[in-house]
Amino acid sequence: MTGRGIRRAEIIAVGTELLGADRTDTNSLFITRELNDLGIEVVAKAVVGDRFDDLAAVFRDAIGRADLVVLTGGLGPTDDDLTRDAVAHVAGRALNEQAPIVERIRARFQSRKLSMPEINRRQALVIDGATLLENRHGTAPGQWFEWNDRLVILLPGPPREMRPMFERVAREMLGPRTAGERVVRRGIRLVGRTESQAEEMLQPLYRVWIARDPAVDATILAASGMLELQLRARTREPGVAETALERAAADVQDVFGPDVISLSAARLEEVIGDLLRTRGRRLGVAESCTGGLVTSRLTDVAGSSDYVDRSIVAYSNRAKVEQLGVPESLIAEHGAVSEPVAAAMAEGIRRVAAADIGLAVTGIAGPGGGTDAKPVGTVAIAVDGPGEKRFVRTFLFPGDRIMVKTFASTTALDRLRRVLLEG
Amino acid sequence: MTGRGIRRAEIIAVGTELLGADRTDTNSLFITRELNDLGIEVVAKAVVGDRFDDLAAVFRDAIGRADLVVLTGGLGPTDDDLTRDAVAHVAGRALNEQAPIVERIRARFQSRKLSMPEINRRQALVIDGATLLENRHGTAPGQWFEWNDRLVILLPGPPREMRPMFERVAREMLGPRTAGERVVRRGIRLVGRTESQAEEMLQPLYRVWIARDPAVDATILAASGMLELQLRARTREPGVAETALERAAADVQDVFGPDVISLSAARLEEVIGDLLRTRGRRLGVAESCTGGLVTSRLTDVAGSSDYVDRSIVAYSNRAKVEQLGVPESLIAEHGAVSEPVAAAMAEGIRRVAAADIGLAVTGIAGPGGGTDAKPVGTVAIAVDGPGEKRFVRTFLFPGDRIMVKTFASTTALDRLRRVLLEG
Numbered sequence: 001m002t003g004r005g006i007r008r009a010e011i012i013a014v015g016t017e018l019l020g021a022d023r024t025d026t027n028s029l030f031i032t033r034e035l036n037d038l039g040i041e042v043v044a045k046a047v048v049g050d051r052f053d054d055l056a057a058v059f060r061d062a063i064g065r066a067d068l069v070v071l072t073g074g075l076g077p078t079d080d081d082l083t084r085d086a087v088a089h090v091a092g093r094a095l096n097e098q099a100p101i102v103e104r105i106r107a108r109f110q111s112r113k114l115s116m117p118e119i120n121r122r123q124a125l126v127i128d129g130a131t132l133l134e135n136r137h138g139t140a141p142g143q144w145f146e147w148n149d150r151l152v153i154l155l156p157g158p159p160r161e162m163r164p165m166f167e168r169v170a171r172e173m174l175g176p177r178t179a180g181e182r183v184v185r186r187g188i189r190l191v192g193r194t195e196s197q198a199e200e201m202l203q204p205l206y207r208v209w210i211a212r213d214p215a216v217d218a219t220i221l222a223a224s225g226m227l228e229l230q231l232r233a234r235t236r237e238p239g240v241a242e243t244a245l246e247r248a249a250a251d252v253q254d255v256f257g258p259d260v261i262s263l264s265a266a267r268l269e270e271v272i273g274d275l276l277r278t279r280g281r282r283l284g285v286a287e288s289c290t291g292g293l294v295t296s297r298l299t300d301v302a303g304s305s306d307y308v309d310r311s312i313v314a315y316s317n318r319a320k321v322e323q324l325g326v327p328e329s330l331i332a333e334h335g336a337v338s339e340p341v342a343a344a345m346a347e348g349i350r351r352v353a354a355a356d357i358g359l360a361v362t363g364i365a366g367p368g369g370g371t372d373a374k375p376v377g378t379v380a381i382a383v384d385g386p387g388e389k390r391f392v393r394t395f396l397f398p399g400d401r402i403m404v405k406t407f408a409s410t411t412a413l414d415r416l417r418r419v420l421l422e423g
Numbered sequence: 424m425t426g427r428g429i430r431r432a433e434i435i436a437v438g439t440e441l442l443g444a445d446r447t448d449t450n451s452l453f454i455t456r457e458l459n460d461l462g463i464e465v466v467a468k469a470v471v472g473d474r475f476d477d478l479a480a481v482f483r484d485a486i487g488r489a490d491l492v493v494l495t496g497g498l499g500p501t502d503d504d505l506t507r508d509a510v511a512h513v514a515g516r517a518l519n520e521q522a523p524i525v526e527r528i529r530a531r532f533q534s535r536k537l538s539m540p541e542i543n544r545r546q547a548l549v550i551d552g553a554t555l556l557e558n559r560h561g562t563a564p565g566q567w568f569e570w571n572d573r574l575v576i577l578l579p580g581p582p583r584e585m586r587p588m589f590e591r592v593a594r595e596m597l598g599p600r601t602a603g604e605r606v607v608r609r610g611i612r613l614v615g616r617t618e619s620q621a622e623e624m625l626q627p628l629y630r631v632w633i634a635r636d637p638a639v640d641a642t643i644l645a646a647s648g649m650l651e652l653q654l655r656a657r658t659r660e661p662g663v664a665e666t667a668l669e670r671a672a673a674d675v676q677d678v679f680g681p682d683v684i685s686l687s688a689a690r691l692e693e694v695i696g697d698l699l700r701t702r703g704r705r706l707g708v709a710e711s712c713t714g715g716l717v718t719s720r721l722t723d724v725a726g727s728s729d730y731v732d733r734s735i736v737a738y739s740n741r742a743k744v745e746q747l748g749v750p751e752s753l754i755a756e757h758g759a760v761s762e763p764v765a766a767a768m769a770e771g772i773r774r775v776a777a778a779d780i781g782l783a784v785t786g787i788a789g790p791g792g793g794t795d796a797k798p799v800g801t802v803a804i805a806v807d808g809p810g811e812k813r814f815v816r817t818f819l820f821p822g823d824r825i826m827v828k829t830f831a832s833t834t835a836l837d838r839l840r841r842v843l844l845e846g
Binding site: 025026030045065287299308367 | 455466731745
């Protein structure tokens with residue numbers, strides 16, 4: 001390789017099925033992360049179908065621009081699997097059948113009491129001069145070769161086969177060929193701020209971080225009413241990067257305070273689980289508009305039966321009265337979507353479940369049911385306990401029914417987290 | 424254009440942010456669907472960053488292969504927005520500032536009481552000979568031009584701006600330039616079969632369909648324990664395609680019977696909603712391992728308060744006894760994950776909610792809690808009612824905690840649907 005190492009990569013996903021209106025190539029995301037971690041930039045990526053001329057043309061163009069081209073897919077046994085053929089053609093190299101690979105594939109079939117179809121011999125074709133990459137999860141081996149000071153890597157398409165193979169080749173082959181820099185990352189989860197609010201609060205930090213050595217940069221991703229802040233530091237010494245990220249994470253904690261869910265990418269549900277478990281608290285949940293989503297998210301965490309006792313989805317008013325003991329008069333006076341009813345639901349589920357804490361959500365998910373005073377998206381959230389603690393507040397969330405349910409469940413979980421943090 | 428019309432298209436998404444490890448280009452999926460509907464095939468697609476040389480190279484390669492190149496993104500006002508410049512450079516055409524566009528952008532800012540930054544003049548640069556595409560949702564107009572018997576379309580990146588613009592240009596400009604064929608689609612949802620089982624059952628139909636005029640082809644997508652079958656027919660006469668799809672859908676109904684959720688792409692939750700509403704039935708749900716997911720899915724449907732009364736997530740054994748009246752002895756004898764307990768939960772929620780039907784799920788979502796006799800993934804599902812109807816069965820689902828929850832909720836909903844279908 002050139003002295004400066006590998007800097008620019010292109011990724012090509014091969015397969016006509018990836019060119020439809022319903023599927024997208026996700027292998028390239030995994031490969032991009034691994035490459036970025038090695039300090040290699042992805043400058044372009046492509047998807048191309050199983051047609052020899054198109055595949056050869058796309059590969060020829062990519063190898064003309066990049067130091068490294070990674071191809072995924074098209075290594076299967078059928079006539080449609082043309083990656084080996086097209087790459088060999090463009091590189092002007094022969095394809096040779098390797099007997100040991102045929103034997104390995106045959107053994108794989110025999111271990112499942114099957115005989116190898118003759119067509120699978122195609123998977124034993126190796127580009128002249130290429131190094132093989134063992135496939136521990138399927139029949140098609142990968143391969144890589146150097147060509148005119150550039151590198152080409154061929155990987156199978158199924159993620160289960162591709163990922164461990166690429167991790168190995170990145171560590172053992174690419175790592176030593178890069179400029180020696182590494183990118184280290186750290187994920188921080190935030191809640192209670194919009195993307196643009198967070199961006200504005202972070203601007204002063206960005207200016208500080210960029211001037212440090214090593215510099216730290218950051219990107220924000222928004223999802224389901226939460227934000228994920230991705231911090232990155234690039235350096236030749238990993239320990240130094242970790243320290244820089246630790247310091248930047250502390251800056252974020254200073255600026256955002258309790259809006260930080262976790263400095264280690266733990267999810268809201270997991271953070272709540274840890275808080276409930278370490279405090280030995282059991283939880284009951286009363287849901288209306290979220291329809292069970294709050295409890296479903298809480299129970300996505302393994303071991304959540306340690307602290308989730310039960311939940312009542314009181315969708316009808318009758319259910320709120322019968323299951324949670326909400327007074328009918330309270331609903332008549334304030335409406336089912338109101339702070340008094342939310343508070344009564346929280347108190348009711350705490351009592352019914354004999355739990356330490358009750359969490360309640362009632363609101364209007366839409367599209368119907370909104371009024372001028374209480375438009376669609378109005379949601380009241382209440383926490384009852386532990387001890388004498390009480391929280392209740394009304395929120396207004398944007399979007400359609402599913403978005404309102406999502407925002408309401410995230411906010412309910414976040415309010416529970418804040419109450420638990422207080423002790 | 425050539426007499427044969429536009430057949431082969433390539434799509435290029437422009438933007439460095441689309442080359443990261445966390446985001447993927449989804450504009451191309453929308454564009455692909457629109458193009459396919461016009462009988463135009465997408466032969467390759469690419470993502471490229473905001474760097475002039477890379478963008479020019481990727482565009483030059485694409486236009487060398489395809490009849491049509493659609494670019495999205497890079498039409499903003501900043502120095503990073505280079506799509507206009509790179510495309511004009513490759514095509515050897517000038518860029519001209521058009522005064523009426525400057526005025527339109529200025530007016531757009533003024534309507535929001537803002538003055539137009541000078542940098543926004545860049546958005547008024549038009550490639551020599553290009554036709555403008557009005558942007559009703561943002562400042563950057565799109566543009567298209569013919570070049571050497573080929574077509575180039577430049578669209579803004581934000582989906583809200585891009586989609587209506589591309590719909591218009593597809594209908595008004597591309598439609599008349601295609602070979603006159605249209606692709607009509609129909610989605611069918613199936614449940615209770617694996618992808619490979621369905622594929623095997625469909626093979627004889629594929630052979631029949633391909634021989635018909637117009638031919639019908641199909642693809643299967645699997646998600647959350649359900650299958651979506653996409654049927655397509657290509658013809659010059661839309662009415663004929665509809666009839667062919669109608670006939671193919673009837674074939675699918677014959678082969679799959681009650682495994683067909685809907686012949687119109689309606690979701691399982693929607694189909695159940697329609698069945699409950701037309702029969703005037705109210706539902707109560709008792710969940711354990713699914714933790715509220717079944718009820719959350721049911722209440723994703725607008726108007727579900729018409730038929731969902733309440734749900735009890737009885738996560739602890741105590742909750743099963745206290746809330747649903749499941750006898751403690753039953754749990755002691757058979758275990759909480761058993762058909763007798765599932766049946767008692769269904770009967771209990773039906774009684775407690777005074778509902779017409781009770782639906783219950785109890786199982787082991789994992790990763791802990793499995794035994795040799797009841798491994799992780801064991802789930803008992805019961806339906807009680809309407810009337811004297813009873814259903815109970817044990818299933819074994821694969822995968823991690825989230826997958827078991829998903830499969831269990833889909834199967835519970837499907838079993839409810841089958842009971843409702845019977846009357």
